[in-house]
Amino acid sequence: MIAADTRIGAGTTAAAPPAGAPFLSIRGLTKRYGGHVANDSINLDVYPNEVLALVGDNGAGKSTFIKMISGVHRPTSGRIRIDGKDVEMHSPNDARDAGIETLHQNLSLVDVFTVQENIFMGRELQRKIGGLVPSLDHAEMRRRTEDLFEELGLPKPDMNRTVRALSGGQRQAVGIARLLLDSNVRLLIMDEPMAALGVEESRLVLELIQRLKAKGFAVLIISHNLDHVFQVADRIAILKTGRMVGAVERDEVEHDALVHTIVGGRLPDHLAHRRAENLT
Amino acid sequence: MTDIPTETPDSDRRGFSRRLPAGMVPFLLKYSHVITFLVLFVLASVASPFFLDVTNLLNLVRGASMVGIVAVGMTIVILCRGIDLSAGSIVGVAAVAAAASAGLTSPVAWLLALALCTFLGAINGLLITKLNLQPFIATLAMMIFARGCVYLYSDGGDVYAQGADGMFRWLGSGYILGVPVPVVLFVGTWAIFVYIMRHTRWGRHVYAVGANEEAARIYGVAVDRIKIQVYALSGFLAGVAGLILVSRISVAEPNAGNLYELDAIAATLIGGTAFDGGVGGVAGTILGVLILAMITNLLNLMSVSPFVQMLAMGIIIVVAVVVSDLRNRKS
Ligand SMILES: Nc1ncnc2c1ncn2[C@@H]1O[C@H](COP(=O)(O)OP(=O)(O)OP(=O)(O)O)[C@@H](O)[C@H]1O
Ligand SMILES: [Mg+2]
Numbered sequence: 219m220i221a222a223d224t225r226i227g228a229g230t231t232a233a234a235p236p237a238g239a240p241f242l243s244i245r246g247l248t249k250r251y252g253g254h255v256a257n258d259s260i261n262l263d264v265y266p267n268e269v270l271a272l273v274g275d276n277g278a279g280k281s282t283f284i285k286m287i288s289g290v291h292r293p294t295s296g297r298i299r300i301d302g303k304d305v306e307m308h309s310p311n312d313a314r315d316a317g318i319e320t321l322h323q324n325l326s327l328v329d330v331f332t333v334q335e336n337i338f339m340g341r342e343l344q345r346k347i348g349g350l351v352p353s354l355d356h357a358e359m360r361r362r363t364e365d366l367f368e369e370l371g372l373p374k375p376d377m378n379r380t381v382r383a384l385s386g387g388q389r390q391a392v393g394i395a396r397l398l399l400d401s402n403v404r405l406l407i408m409d410e411p412m413a414a415l416g417v418e419e420s421r422l423v424l425e426l427i428q429r430l431k432a433k434g435f436a437v438l439i440i441s442h443n444l445d446h447v448f449q450v451a452d453r454i455a456i457l458k459t460g461r462m463v464g465a466v467e468r469d470e471v472e473h474d475a476l477v478h479t480i481v482g483g484r485l486p487d488h489l490a491h492r493r494a495e496n497l498t
Numbered sequence: 499m500t501d502i503p504t505e506t507p508d509s510d511r512r513g514f515s516r517r518l519p520a521g522m523v524p525f526l527l528k529y530s531h532v533i534t535f536l537v538l539f540v541l542a543s544v545a546s547p548f549f550l551d552v553t554n555l556l557n558l559v560r561g562a563s564m565v566g567i568v569a570v571g572m573t574i575v576i577l578c579r580g581i582d583l584s585a586g587s588i589v590g591v592a593a594v595a596a597a598a599s600a601g602l603t604s605p606v607a608w609l610l611a612l613a614l615c616t617f618l619g620a621i622n623g624l625l626i627t628k629l630n631l632q633p634f635i636a637t638l639a640m641m642i643f644a645r646g647c648v649y650l651y652s653d654g655g656d657v658y659a660q661g662a663d664g665m666f667r668w669l670g671s672g673y674i675l676g677v678p679v680p681v682v683l684f685v686g687t688w689a690i691f692v693y694i695m696r697h698t699r700w701g702r703h704v705y706a707v708g709a710n711e712e713a714a715r716i717y718g719v720a721v722d723r724i725k726i727q728v729y730a731l732s733g734f735l736a737g738v739a740g741l742i743l744v745s746r747i748s749v750a751e752p753n754a755g756n757l758y759e760l761d762a763i764a765a766t767l768i769g770g771t772a773f774d775g776g777v778g779g780v781a782g783t784i785l786g787v788l789i790l791a792m793i794t795n796l797l798n799l800m801s802v803s804p805f806v807q808m809l810a811m812g813i814i815i816v817v818a819v820v821v822s823d824l825r826n827r828k829s
Binding site: 311 | 699700702705709
């Protein structure tokens with residue numbers, strides 16, 4: 219179990235979603251692969267400093283959805299707003315600039331690179347010697363890698379070994395540490411970060427997610443494990459065959475009701491106000 | 499040798515290492531090309547009293563310098579998970595282009611030839627990134643196409659560097675402080691790219707593309723641009739080799755540079771770079787080049803027939819790749 223319940227008092231103001239304006243606001247987001255509609259007109263808000271879980275069956279379109287909001291795939295149609303402003307994301311760098319960092323399913327690390335090389339891949343620190351000759355700042359990258367692990371309360375891994383030698387949980391920690399490199403990060407997206415991890419390692423990642431929330435980040439997490447979802451999430455969004463069913467507060471649903479919603483693709487009547495089509 | 503740190507406690511779990519002290523096997527694997535080089539060096543000095551002669555050594559490196567420069571480019575291409583079969587043909591293009599334009603003064607001829615070769619290399623990159631061709635196929639096509647251009651221009655005969663000035667021959671036959679110019683060019687090119695690959699962002703990005711292209715793309719590496727640049731660079735360096743080649747005799751034969759790409763690939767693999775990208779480096783390639791050159795030299799000194807030499811080369815390539823595979827699996 220996660221130690222601290224950070225959600226005391228949540229759910230007391232029944233109809234209100236988390237206070238304040240959403241950080242990320244998605245309307246009508248659609249992705250077609252040829253004739254196949256993988257995401258069909260998705261509406262969803264993500265608030266600052268919440269843990270939002272995205273659930274749904276295999277092939278429901280979860281990864282497709284986060285690939286669009288992390289700049290990996292272009293939407294076929296629809297709108298993405300950040301802090302109320304429309305944004306176009308043409309590449310992962312655009313999403314990064316907008317404050318969104320993503321740990322993708324199965325694509326997180328380069329096996330033959332060291333921890334430090336993985337963390338800084340694509341944004342290596344480079345100086346110019348004498349204003350002319352480019353030179354990587356290995357020492358500074360090492361220092362910042364160590365700082366990152368310290369900040370996250372993680373044991374420092376051996377910097378000189380390739381990540382292939384690490385355990386699944388250690389690898390996932392490196393992947394997550396990587397997300398925090400830029401200081402302007404606001405939303406962390408993780409696609410099945412506990413998949414293929416043992417009980418103890420999953421617990422570590424869940425604790426890490428709680429710690430990230432406590433630091434003020436918003437976290438969007440995809441998971442098939444509903445126990446994990448109930449442990450870590452403030453709200454739960456349900457996808458069913460490419461359509462967004464709705465997003466509910468964690469305390470509004472029981473485990474069984476959530477399973478029904480995932481399978482049936484329909485929220486119970488008393489939660490009708492949480493349906494995605496109510497978002498405007 | 500017992501003071502080798504055992505930073506990898508689990509590294510000697512495999513059966514074949516049981517009889518060696520811990521840490522010994524990773525060490526031997528890691529430095530297998532260095533050890534091979536040293537062993538060959540000692541063998542050669544014992545086999546011939548002339549081997550250690552400075553002139554002989556400089557001649558040996560000079561002879562290897564053209565393949566060596568091509569091999570530096572080839573290593574970077576292979577690190578990027580590619581292959582450049584057209585490098586030898588592009589050497590030929592440079593030789594003919596420089597010979598044909600020698601009358602315009604050497605610098606102009608050199609620049610023209612290098613620009614042409616870089617352009618051909620960039621076309622390889624464009625075929626691979628924009629038309630999604632496999633590197634093997636794109637550069638095979640370029641190998642045939644570029645060689646065809648050479649034969650077409652030269653009509654199958656030699657192209658003489660008419661009106662060439664003194665500088666033209668200097669590139670292949672001159673000396674800088676007593677060191678042959680080709681040796682300076684080879685070692686200089688090698689040193690520059692050892693630095694670039696290790697200590698610049700561009701170098702890291704080449705490794706990233708070679709190790710995991712999809713992750714590199716997601717992490718913001720400009721994958722296509724890196725690939726195009728890598729093939730353009732390989733074309734450029736093949737061009738430099740071609741300039742040296744034509745300079746030495748002031749004649750471009752239409753088959754100049756033929757099969758250089760294969761020697762360059764062999765040198766890259768022997769130097770410890772993995773064929774499937776992302777692992778290895780330019781540093782080891784110089785040893786690969788020199789190992790190949792010394793084997794030829796040594797077998798010549800021992801009057802072994804060139805046909806047997808080819809058998810030896812084949813075996814050495816297999817051994818080198820198996821060793822580098824073991825090393826990469828263990829690190
Ligand atoms: N690049 C693609 N080209 C064509 N179809 C795709 C592509 N990516 C995903 N799909 C299809 O889109 C649908 C949604 O896939 P997606 O990967 O988003 O599902 P998911 O909810 O992440 O599933 P899982 O839980 O198995 O990871 C699936 O039917 C899948 O086959
Ligand atoms: Mg998925």
